[in-house]
Amino acid sequence: MTARVLGSYDEAVADTPDGAVVLVGGFGMAGMPVELIDALIRQGATDLTVVSNNAGNGDTGLAALLAAKRVRKVVCSFPRQSDSWVFDGLYRAGEIELEVVPQGNLAERMRAAGAGIGAFYSPTGVGTPLAEGKETREIDGRTYVLEHPIRGDLALVKAHVADRMGNLVYRKTARNFGPVMATAATTSIVQVDRVVETGRLDPEVIVTPSIYVDRIVPADVLETQEESS
């Protein structure tokens, strides 16, 4: 099934169940799907597991979702930042669970999920506390730790331009986790700056092929709708 272009962020996340595993794109605020997260807050799903590089910045986006107490567990590489006060408070109060994953393993675990890999041996983290309790194996004289895929029920991703089929291009370092998360979730929901007619994107520059994308919400369509309503 090719992607559907939707007219609102709320429609895009309307069927999110409680307890869902949500992959949230972005590295800091670059590529953060703020409008989709705001819609998820309005939608009300709770007891969520959020997989993202960080655990929220400031008071918007992922931080707002955490502040609304909708998140049971965060899986991320770098929760602690100068502006992560929402997460810090919840964590210190024992109100949120944290799994810290090295950044490259985090990305590769989602890539593995999207690529149908059962598990993989990574050299990252060997001999450190983050490998404790995990299976290790020596291959050609080097030790590796077994890492399992991370699958999402949904991915919330921000891209730059989509065509109506769901092909995506991104913008600069805002690309970050988007292409990987789009492959690793049952339902991939993408907010974009604009949607163009199918055929308008050069096939040679498409970063995320349409097969990985389920729902698209363009920012410009919404602005047009708001102006005319």
Added chain:
Amino acid sequence: MTASTESTGTLRGKDEIAAAIARDIAATYPDGAYVNLGIGQPTLVADHLPEGSGVVLHTENGMLNMGPAAHGDHVDPDLTNAGKIPVTELPGASYFHHADSFAMMRGGHLDVCVLGAFQVSAAGDLANWHTGAPDAIPAVGGAMDLAIGAKRVWVMMTLLDKQGRPKIVPECTYPLTGVGCIDRVYTDHGTFDLAPDGVRARDLAGITRDELGYLLAGVVIADSDHPEQPVRD
């Protein structure tokens, strides 16, 4: 390169340490190198790379040939470095997603990575992500991937911590970031190769060899007159 253990008489500031690293990168890789500079002080190395060094900077959030920090109208929220600082792109830059970015690293495609550290052991173990304090919130980011990823992983740090304790140690007491992954340490007191026969001073600053031996009690100081190859060369 001959190793000198004469003290220069003065400590090196962070810019001088960064300049020493930049010189060594340019000298070791005269045809250019792919380099990742860790968050914080290692980013200073970029300011000291000789013109025409051909060094291509990798930032793990997904870019090669990253340019200097962006200011004013050049700030683009979609273009940042791993420290989330706005940066610029140079001609020949490329963007890629996170799994590709860390494949570049883990796959051994980067020549040099420069990291900060809490502690480095004589055997090259690195501790730089967590103090292990009970109230600290653990955050690793790309530190563990960087530590084992590049062909050479160098550390830039002060030789002593704020309490005056040495940061080159017989065994790390902080939680490890990587095992046996560091081959050289650049400090305010000089540059040290972590060799199989001990810690070998490439140069010293504001300290004599005897004082170094006293400071790094428990660490084997290798004879600088008979330099061997560093651990991972």
